[in-house]
Amino acid sequence: MKLPRVLFWHCLLIMCGFYTSVFAQSIESEFDKFDQIYQNELGSTQGCNQPELGVFRVCSDVLRNDGNAPFILHHNKPTSKVIVLFHGLSDSPYYLKSIAQSLHQQGHNVVVALLPGHGKKNADMDMQDYALSDRWREHVSIIMNFSVGLGQDRYMGGFSTGGVLATEYMLLNPNQSKGLMLFSGALALQPNIETLTKVWGIQWLMKVMDGEYTGQGDNPYKYSSVARFAAGELMEVINSVRNIMEDKKPNMPIFSAHSEADATIPISGVKDLLARNLGDSEAFFIDEKLDVCHADLVINQQQAEAMSNDTSSTDISLSCSGPSANPEHANMLKAVLSFMSQH
Numbered sequence: 001m002k003l004p005r006v007l008f009w010h011c012l013l014i015m016c017g018f019y020t021s022v023f024a025q026s027i028e029s030e031f032d033k034f035d036q037i038y039q040n041e042l043g044s045t046q047g048c049n050q051p052e053l054g055v056f057r058v059c060s061d062v063l064r065n066d067g068n069a070p071f072i073l074h075h076n077k078p079t080s081k082v083i084v085l086f087h088g089l090s091d092s093p094y095y096l097k098s099i100a101q102s103l104h105q106q107g108h109n110v111v112v113a114l115l116p117g118h119g120k121k122n123a124d125m126d127m128q129d130y131a132l133s134d135r136w137r138e139h140v141s142i143i144m145n146f147s148v149g150l151g152q153d154r155y156m157g158g159f160s161t162g163g164v165l166a167t168e169y170m171l172l173n174p175n176q177s178k179g180l181m182l183f184s185g186a187l188a189l190q191p192n193i194e195t196l197t198k199v200w201g202i203q204w205l206m207k208v209m210d211g212e213y214t215g216q217g218d219n220p221y222k223y224s225s226v227a228r229f230a231a232g233e234l235m236e237v238i239n240s241v242r243n244i245m246e247d248k249k250p251n252m253p254i255f256s257a258h259s260e261a262d263a264t265i266p267i268s269g270v271k272d273l274l275a276r277n278l279g280d281s282e283a284f285f286i287d288e289k290l291d292v293c294h295a296d297l298v299i300n301q302q303q304a305e306a307m308s309n310d311t312s313s314t315d316i317s318l319s320c321s322g323p324s325a326n327p328e329h330a331n332m333l334k335a336v337l338s339f340m341s342q343h
Contacts, residue, residue, distance in 0.1 A: 187269025
């Protein structure tokens, strides 16, 4: 029998000798709020199979497994800096695990959200929802508003699609975050895909081509393919960011990590953002000769070993069979920690 979520944390903290000193400024009530957000999104939540000290994870029977669940890495109290991260299209919070852990070890509370339509056993309706991009945006706003209770200064960022959603939010809400972190940030798609998304009625055609979308595959933390329809929704967000920047140049601290060999998300998009940015920009670009694929940028060896990959399906955007650990992962983490310590 699983302990109720709040009771579990009480017992664990007492066992570790932290209760008296920590709960005077506890963020325990924030865990219930986080759980409620995902009850609303997923329909139901439940206790996780393997609770961890310092981790609050919201699990659900709707999700493929607990590794797809959103989570908070916390210090049992508000911290001076809070970091909110969003994952990419077709993947899950697991992809940001090693980055989140590194930021948490630096002393920050870290929130890793689950975007609508992701991590599910059945994602067909979500990945063909004409309101999908707006649902992503709404969720980003909800999570950012929630994060106020976890500390003083907020920072945000994300991997791939999560990166462009964070960029759009910061451009529209410049006073809500102190800095932006992008990992393979989806600020552009391949030219042929961008051209295709401009064709009238293409979203309907993509929906037909996707058929009954199923994300089930060998990788337990990522759908087996990217839904064409959802890629069109991503392009809508990218175009929104471009339109916003035409009216007003970004002015914020930005850290961007990207592989020059990325065949899924061209590096040109983030280079354009950094060139336009009036604030402090820091780039960690991985040399093309290392051939680091798009999704591999954010994963270390431990994550790579925990995944397997379904290569039986053809994806319109992914050219790498993966997953493989980023050989520059450790140096990338040093760079992002340096960025955080300076801003």
